[in-house]
């Protein structure tokens with residue numbers, strides 16, 4: 002399948018079967034993350050693979066809205082970046098997250114990006130700090146987000162190349 006087709010088919014999947022993600026698929030997703038381009042080639046990121054259901058439960062409460070799916074996913078990958086090593090840690094982490102979502106699609110694994118930076122939990126605490134506390138990671142490691150992964154239990158229609166918003170392109 003061409004890359005453009007994978008891109009068009011990729012949707013955020015928030016319902017999972019509970020099946021284990023085959024190890025070779027997970028490895029492919031991590032390879033895609035490790036292949037991501039970074040500013041000045043500094044590779045400031047590290048990837049935390051979380052499978053423990055109790056930890057996933059805790060992570061699902063780290064943020065008020067839009068993190069509940071973490072409790073049901075099979076694996077979450079937290080992308081931490083050393084903000085002392087690179088001032089482009091947000092961009093570098095985002096590229097890695099995007100790579101993972103495309104590879105997940107190619108591998109038939111459902112994925113959903115879960116933002117943590119600049120978000121709060123139900124008591125107003127900083128979501129990113131909550132995740133650092135849960136995973137025992139200290140500053141200057143910063144977190145843009147996590148990728149929730151699981152074998153898909155919902156099907157969503159992909160995007161059509163015929164309906165792209167070309168008005169957003171200025172020549």
Ligand SMILES: Cc1cc2nc3c(=O)[nH]c(=O)nc-3n(C[C@H](O)[C@H](O)[C@H](O)COP(=O)(O)O)c2cc1C
Nearest residue numbers: 011012013014015066067068070113114115116117
């Ligand atoms: C930067 C970013 C942050 C996101 N954060 C969340 C989130 O916290 N929770 C969630 O359920 N989805 C999150 N998403 C998924 C978006 O809601 C989703 O990509 C968007 O609605 C478009 O749908 P699609 O992914 O199916 O094309 C995020 C996506 C991006 C790129």
